[in-house]
Amino acid sequence: MAFPDRIERTVEIAHPPAEVWAALTTAEGLSAWFGQEASIDLRPGGSAWMKWDSGHTADMRVERVEEPTVFGFTWHIYGLPEDDPRRTYVEFTLEPAGAGTRLTVVESGFAQLSEDAHRAAYDGNTRGWASELGELADYLDAAA
Amino acid sequence: MPPPEAEAIAEQVFVALADPSRRAILAALAAGGPATATDLAGRLPITRQAIAKHLALLAEAGLVMAEPGERRRVRYRLRSAPMQVAQQFLAALARDWDGPLDALKGHLEQQVR
Numbered sequence: 001m002a003f004p005d006r007i008e009r010t011v012e013i014a015h016p017p018a019e020v021w022a023a024l025t026t027a028e029g030l031s032a033w034f035g036q037e038a039s040i041d042l043r044p045g046g047s048a049w050m051k052w053d054s055g056h057t058a059d060m061r062v063e064r065v066e067e068p069t070v071f072g073f074t075w076h077i078y079g080l081p082e083d084d085p086r087r088t089y090v091e092f093t094l095e096p097a098g099a100g101t102r103l104t105v106v107e108s109g110f111a112q113l114s115e116d117a118h119r120a121a122y123d124g125n126t127r128g129w130a131s132e133l134g135e136l137a138d139y140l141d142a143a144a
Numbered sequence: 145m146p147p148p149e150a151e152a153i154a155e156q157v158f159v160a161l162a163d164p165s166r167r168a169i170l171a172a173l174a175a176g177g178p179a180t181a182t183d184l185a186g187r188l189p190i191t192r193q194a195i196a197k198h199l200a201l202l203a204e205a206g207l208v209m210a211e212p213g214e215r216r217r218v219r220y221r222l223r224s225a226p227m228q229v230a231q232q233f234l235a236a237l238a239r240d241w242d243g244p245l246d247a248l249k250g251h252l253e254q255q256v257r
Contacts, residue, residue, distance in 0.1 A: 003154070003233040009241045015252045023248060033251035034244050078238065079231045086232070105245065110236035111150055 006108035013101045017094040020101045021068035024092055048073065061087075069094050077110070086112055150229050156205040157230035165190050166198050173208060173222040180217045 013020055023029035030038035035050025035058065042048075046062040064072035072091040080086060088109040095102045160166050168188050173179060176187075181199055185192035199220050202208040207226055213219035 003151070004236045007236060007239055007241060009245055011245050011249065013249055013252060015255075019252060019255070020248075023252060029251075033247040077232060077235045079235050080228055084228065088235075103245075103248075105241055107239060107241070110232055110239075112232075 003111065005111035006106055007110075008104065008106045010102060010104045012097060013103055015100055017068040017096055017101045020094055020103055021071070024071050024094075025065070025067075063089065064091065074109075150232070153206075153226045154230040154233045157207065157226050160202060160205060160207050163198075165194060166202060169195060169198055169202065170207065170222060173220060178211065178213070178219040178221040180213055180219050182217070184220075 023033060025040065025042050027038045027040050030040065030048075030050060036053050037051040038049065040046070040048035040060075040062070042062060042065055044063055044065060048060040048062055050058045050060070058075055060073040060075045062071075062073050064070050070091065070093055072089060074087040074089050076082070077084065077086050077088055086109070088107050090105065090107045093104045093106075095104075160170065165188075168190065169184060172184055172187055179187075181192055181196045184190075184195050184199075188195070190198075199208060199210075203210055203220070205226075207223055208220045209223050210218050211221055
């Protein structure tokens, strides 16, 4: 198995970096193509969110703001419980390409391991005993 | 690269889920909470013997945990930690950037310049 820790895409957009930057980093821009509603406090450590009509919400934490070339944020890993501390990091890089922009998005951190997972990996001994004692009790129950 | 133990944990989850009987057992534990092999045999169209065999395998893989229940019967409890590791891998596969990036291009192209 080789699952990706990072996802990367590059697209060529026929608009200059300043316009792409506005679409990525303003509430008006984000709500026009990504979420249906958006809010953003554009500074490192600032919070941002997007909402969809489905009721889904994405809470983001702004990490890098280097106008108009790098915009980075972290967000929750979709599908994990709300209190899970793991987050993926999303970074947009904008490079001028002729009259347009080469936009690269990298999302990384899918394969990080939580404390829980470490415990899951290393509590094998306890588990083995619990399971053997279980079989004994089952056997005694069946014989009774 | 993902840590090898994460790969191993996720693999055990996916192997467990590939079997319809084990899927049914895990689903029953998720839906109804800890249960004994006998409880599960009463609820699922699987023999108690087969359930006991699957539970032993699931316990060995760390996906369920045996614990003492009432009247010295062993109850099995679903362990969520391995499922969360597998969920991370699924999250990478489920993440759609192609759709949003197409939407971004579409949005900028329809803007009046």
